[in-house]
Amino acid sequence: MSTAAIYLILLPFAVFLIIGMPVAFTLIATSAIYLAAKGIPFDLIAHRLCFSLDSFPLMAIPLFILAGKLMNIGGISDRIYNFASAVVGHIRGGLGHVNIVGSVIFAGMSGTALADLGGMGQMEVRAMTNAGYKKDFSAAITLASATIGPIIPPSVPFIIYGTLAEVSVTKLFLAGFLPGIVMALMLGVSVYFYATKHNCPTTPRPSLKGIGSAFLGALPAMLSPAIIIGGMMTGIFSPTEAAGIAVVYALFLG
DSSP states (O other), X not given: OOHHHHHHHHHHHHHHHHTTOOHHHHHHHHHHHHHHHHTOOTHHHHHHHHHHHOOTGGGXXXXXXXXXXXXXXXXXXXXXXXXXXXXXXXXXXXXXXXHHHHHHHHHHHHOSHHHHIIIIIXXXXXXXXXXXXXXXXXXXXXXXXXXXXXXXXXXXXHXXXXXXXXXXXXXXXXHHHHHHHHHHHHHHHHHHHHHHHHTOOOOOOOOHHHHHHHHHHHHHHHHHHXXXXXXXXXXXXXXXXXXXXXXXXXXXXO
């Protein structure tokens, strides 16, 4: 790309941002100026957009997001939260750990940070602030734990990268397990030290019966990642087919 072409892109982009134009419209306007200056036909845009989106692997992205949304509507978020609370709620900084464990489980169903925040974020922040945690800490740990979503499979960024780079999406999913678990453990350690320093509250340790009841309630949701990854590892279905199965499974749970 020539220097003139670079300036043709950067200057309008900077001007539009300075005058306060929304980023989305800035990108559209800058692209339109460049295409017009280069004499590129505008009807080529629609063709390229349709051609680039006509990808069977990329269909997995909206399907996984839909599966996470359906599970949230069906009350799965509450079951996951109750199970996480029963398992780790009694540890110092308990609701912070509940936040992390809940994000790990929900990440295995949605694959995005936004789906995690939309599914459990508001509920987790409200529960922590009601229990006496500082609001800024509650929001911080919720946002930090949501970043596990794009790491734990089924990861939407992994699907995009695997499709564009022609890399096995299944292998990328498998490679995301360990980093995601390590992230969760490190967040748990930081929450424990913060909670100890600031004397954060804990919840009473539940009975074994209570843990068992919470586990049974969350078990169908926790089986979703096992079905998705297990099916792909055994070659029963592809990532896109796994996303479709996840949607059907979410409808069944709801």
